[in-house]
Each structure stands twice: as structure tokens, then as C-alpha cells.
Amino acid sequence: MSRSCTSSGASAGQAFAAGGHHAPPPFDLGAWLRTSTETWAAGLDPVGAGGLFRDRRLSDLIDRTMSGSPLYRRRNRGARCLADFEPIAKTELMANFDEWATDRAVTLLAAEAFVADPACIADAWLDRYLVWTSSGTSGHPGLFVQDGASLAAYDAIDAQRLRGNGIGTSTLGWWGLGRRFAFVGAIGGHFAGHVSFERLRRIVPAPLAPETHMISVLEPLTRIAERLQAIRPDVLITYPSCGAALAQLQAEGLLNIAPQEVWLGGEQLSPAQRRTLQSAFGCTVRNAYGASEFYSIAFECALGHLHLNDDWVVLEALDAQLRPVSPGELSSVTLLTNLANQTQPLLRYRLDDLVRFAAEPCACGCAFPVIEVHGRCDDTLQLPGRDGRRVSILPLALETLVEERTGLSRFQVLQGHGADLELRLDPTVPNTRAALEACRVAVAAFLEGHGAVGTRIVLSRRAPMQQAGSGKLRRVINAGSQSRPQRVRA
Numbered sequence: 001m002s003r004s005c006t007s008s009g010a011s012a013g014q015a016f017a018a019g020g021h022h023a024p025p026p027f028d029l030g031a032w033l034r035t036s037t038e039t040w041a042a043g044l045d046p047v048g049a050g051g052l053f054r055d056r057r058l059s060d061l062i063d064r065t066m067s068g069s070p071l072y073r074r075r076n077r078g079a080r081c082l083a084d085f086e087p088i089a090k091t092e093l094m095a096n097f098d099e100w101a102t103d104r105a106v107t108l109l110a111a112e113a114f115v116a117d118p119a120c121i122a123d124a125w126l127d128r129y130l131v132w133t134s135s136g137t138s139g140h141p142g143l144f145v146q147d148g149a150s151l152a153a154y155d156a157i158d159a160q161r162l163r164g165n166g167i168g169t170s171t172l173g174w175w176g177l178g179r180r181f182a183f184v185g186a187i188g189g190h191f192a193g194h195v196s197f198e199r200l201r202r203i204v205p206a207p208l209a210p211e212t213h214m215i216s217v218l219e220p221l222t223r224i225a226e227r228l229q230a231i232r233p234d235v236l237i238t239y240p241s242c243g244a245a246l247a248q249l250q251a252e253g254l255l256n257i258a259p260q261e262v263w264l265g266g267e268q269l270s271p272a273q274r275r276t277l278q279s280a281f282g283c284t285v286r287n288a289y290g291a292s293e294f295y296s297i298a299f300e301c302a303l304g305h306l307h308l309n310d311d312w313v314v315l316e317a318l319d320a321q322l323r324p325v326s327p328g329e330l331s332s333v334t335l336l337t338n339l340a341n342q343t344q345p346l347l348r349y350r351l352d353d354l355v356r357f358a359a360e361p362c363a364c365g366c367a368f369p370v371i372e373v374h375g376r377c378d379d380t381l382q383l384p385g386r387d388g389r390r391v392s393i394l395p396l397a398l399e400t401l402v403e404e405r406t407g408l409s410r411f412q413v414l415q416g417h418g419a420d421l422e423l424r425l426d427p428t429v430p431n432t433r434a435a436l437e438a439c440r441v442a443v444a445a446f447l448e449g450h451g452a453v454g455t456r457i458v459l460s461r462r463a464p465m466q467q468a469g470s471g472k473l474r475r476v477i478n479a480g481s482q483s484r485p486q487r488v489r490a
């Protein structure tokens with residue numbers, strides 16, 4: 001069993017500082033050196049070297065999965081190449097969790113016990129793994145176990161592609177060395193963004209460790225702005241909707257910070273949001289696309305296009321009958337294969353997002369394929385506030401709040417052209433009326449805490465609206481908003 005934590009009441013920082021009861025986050029030096037070198041070589045020659053690495057990794061992954069995962073072996077008898085694997089969804093993986101991994105010590109009971117304690121965030125689990133949870137956008141929260149090899153791959157991609165300008169940038173070059181980082185996101189639980197950020201903070205040796213600050217996106221926007229004003233971060237890391245709302249405050253003179261870079265993820269970034277951010281902060285805005293299932297799927301080039309890390313991840317863009325769509329066409333089904341993680345394998349995993357591969361190569365010269373992502377795109381609500389000012393309610397804050405307080409994931413909050421909100425629930429939710437009421441109570445308290453006044457919350461019997469085409473569920477919709485915020489770091 002994991003050494004895990006012994007102090008469930010204390011914060012991670014307190015407990016860590018107090019007695020070292022926490023297993024340090026996993027870091028595999030051998031894997032780190034190997035993957036850094038290979039990622040660097042693939043960056044020089046994505047098609048040739050990158051293709052060779054991809055083929056070797058895929059072959060190793062299939063061998064390891066078929067020999068070590070009872071679940072994959074049972075449902076894909078005789079599979080030898082990727083196309084032999086039946087697509088699989090999170091629901092099935094979570095329902096067969098104990099048979100999924102290639103390590104029999106990875107069990108649902110043990111993993112759930114670990115993530116139940118927020119004091120263990122970024123601790124090594126079973127002495128060698130990192131664990132994070134996904135949000136329940138699709139109605140099924142997931143539990144993802146990262147081994148040393150997959151973490152090394154994320155580190156290499158982050159350092160060389162996401163944060164570097166191409167190749168050769170070391171992890172320490174972009175991380176640490178006196179820079180001040182502020183992370184505004186879903187914190188307090190084992191969410192991928194928080195866990196990754198906390199791991200990086202802890203694995204960098206003390207003299208080089210960066211100054212890091214965590215701010216909960218559940219805080220009212222004005223309080224987030226006050227914290228940022230006091231911190232004056234060099235790098236601001238957040239979701240597009242939150243970044244855009246903060247940029248608006250900066251433009252209005254209510255915030256005055258001068259970050260050198262803004263790193264975005266977790267949602268779709270709209271062109272309007274990018275313009276707002278660049279004009280307010282006048283700095284580099286770096287977008288990325290990732291998911292709990294593979295943390296660094298694509299990185300953004302200088303031209304603002306997302307390039308797929310196809311030496312480390314396979315994305316298949318398919319139609320509804322699971323046939324490949326042509327470049328330039330939007331997928332109906334997107335399948336992800338994680339080439340880095342052989343402990344909890346993901347082969348032909350159904351992603352919620354839809355993707356389109358560009359038909360033409362990118363003018364930036366980078367040969368990694370260009371993709372366009374249609375992902376999470378909820379709206380920011382604008383409500384009347386106590387002092388006559390508008391109160392912005394960020395979609396991820398509201399979604400996290402409802403999930404945490406009620407356990408519900410298939411819900412929808414709609415704002416029409418007025419200030420009232422309508423609450424809808426998926427009809428499959430048992431005891432809908434009581435669940436709606438619990439949702440209403442949670443949302444009402446949240447709005448009050450954010451200074452919104454005069455908003456009525458109406459419980460609706462209607463089913464949530466689905467997105468045309470994809471059938472995806474947008475959980476926070478502002479009918480009066482023009483913004484259509486892309487998705488990355490969950």
C-alpha cells in the first residue's frame with residue numbers, strides 16, 4: 001500500500017512542511033532523460049524520427065496491454081494492431097477499473113481512498129504513481145493513474161514544445177528560476193491541473209523552486225483580482241474564460257498586473273478572448289490542448305495553430321460509423337491512444353471533444369499535424385450585483401461547485417436575456433425534484449457569495465439542451481452572450 005498521507009485535516013503544504021509524511025511526487029530520472037532526448041529528436045524531424053518513435057511506442061503499448069490488462073485482453077482477443085481494438089469509453093473503463101491497469105495493485109478501492117484526501121495531492125501513490133480525477137462533463141468522473149514514463153513525456157512536451165519555442169528548452173528554463181507563478185483553477189481536489197502544478201513545484205530542488213500561488217476559481221472574480229494584484233505574477237495560468245474576465249478587469253482599470261506570459265488550458269479559446277487577453281496584458285498568450293487522459297495533446301505555434309504531439313499520442317478523427325474522415329472535416333467521434341502510459345493503458349479511447357485535422361501544412365514550418373478542437377465551450381454568466389455593477393460568474397467555477405456540492409454532473413444552467421437562471425437536469429438522474437432543489441440551494445449560495453442580487457433560479461422539468469451536431473452537453477449557457485469560449489487542461 002501507499003505510504004500516502006497521515007494528516008487528512010491539514011493542507012498539503014502544512015502537512016508536507018510539518019513532518020514529511022508525504023511521499024514525494026513520482027519522478028523517474030531514467031525515463032525523464034530518455035524521453036527528453038527522444039522528444040527533442042522528434043522535434044527536429046517529426047515525420048521521420050517522430051514516426052519511428054510513434055510506431056515503436058505503439059507496438060510496445062499493444063504488447064504490454066495485451067499481456068497485462070485483463071480488460072483489454074478480454075474484449076480485444078487476438079488484437080495485434082491498433083485498428084483491432086474496439087473503441088472504449090470512460091464508463092466501461094471505470095466499471096472495470098481493477099481489470100484495466102497492467103499493475104494489479106491499481107484498484108478502485110485504493111485509488112478512491114487516496115483521492116478522498118485532498119491533503120495527498122501530488123503525493124506518490126503506491127510509491128510510484130500520480131493520480132488525478134477528471135470532471136464529470138460526460139456524466140462519469142474518471143480516475144487516471146500516471147506512471148513515471150507518462151509523467152516524463154508530459155514534462156518533455158511541456159518544456160520543449162508548450163513553453164519553449166521549439167526545441168532544446170530545459171524544464172528548469174521555463175519553470176522556476178525566480179519566476180512568480182499564479183495558478184487560478186479548480187484546486188482543493190485531485191484535479192489534473194492542480195496535481196500537475198503541485199508536482200512540478202515539489203520536484204524542483206529548493207534553491208531553484210519557483211514562487212507559486214494557488215487561487216481557487218470558486219472565489220469571486222474581484223477577490224481573485226485582489227489576490228493577483230498582491231502577487232503580481234510573472235506567469236498567470238488559468239482557463240480562457242477566467243483569463244478573459246480578468247483581462248476585462250485590467251482593461252477597466254480594476255486590475256493592474258504585468259505578467260510576462262499567460263498560459264491557458266481547460267477550455268476552448270475563442271479569437272475574441274485571445275484579443276481581449278493580448279490587448280489587456282500585452283504579453284505572450286500560450287494556449288494548449290490536453291485532457292485528463294493525456295495531459296499534453298497539442299501545443300500552440302507562433303501562428304496560433306495547435307500542433308498534435310503525434311509522437312506521443314494517436315488521435316483518430318472518425319465519422320459516426322467509425323470510418324476515418326478526410327482532412328478538413330470535423331470528426332463525429334474522436335479516439336485517443338496514449339503512447340506514454342503502459343500502466344493504465346488507453347487505446348482508442350472515446351474523447352468528448354471533436355477534432356478536425358488541417359488539410360494543409362502549417363505556414364510556421366512545424367511538421368506536427370495541425371488540429372482544430374471543438375471542446376468545452378461554456379459561457380460566462382453576467383448577473384446584476386449589489387452595487388449596481390455586473391457580476392461575472394465563470395462557468396468552470398459554477399460547474400465545480402455543483403459537482404462538489406451535489407455530486408451531479410449532467411446538469412445545465414441557462415441564462416436568458418434577463419437575470420434569471422433556469423436549472424435543468426438529465427432525466428436519468430434519480431429523484432430529479434430533490435436533486436434540482438439541492439442544485440438550486442448550492443447555486444443560490446454561490447451567487448450570493450459572489451455578490452449577485454435579484455437573480456431568480458427557476459427549476460425546469462425540461463431536459464438539458466444538447467449541442468447541435470455533437471450532442472454534447474454545455475452545462476452553462478448564457479443566451480445573451482456572444483462569446484463561445486476551446487479546451488485543455490482539465
Ligand SMILES: [Zn+2]
Pocket residue numbers: 301302303305307362363364365366
Ligand atoms: Zn504552426
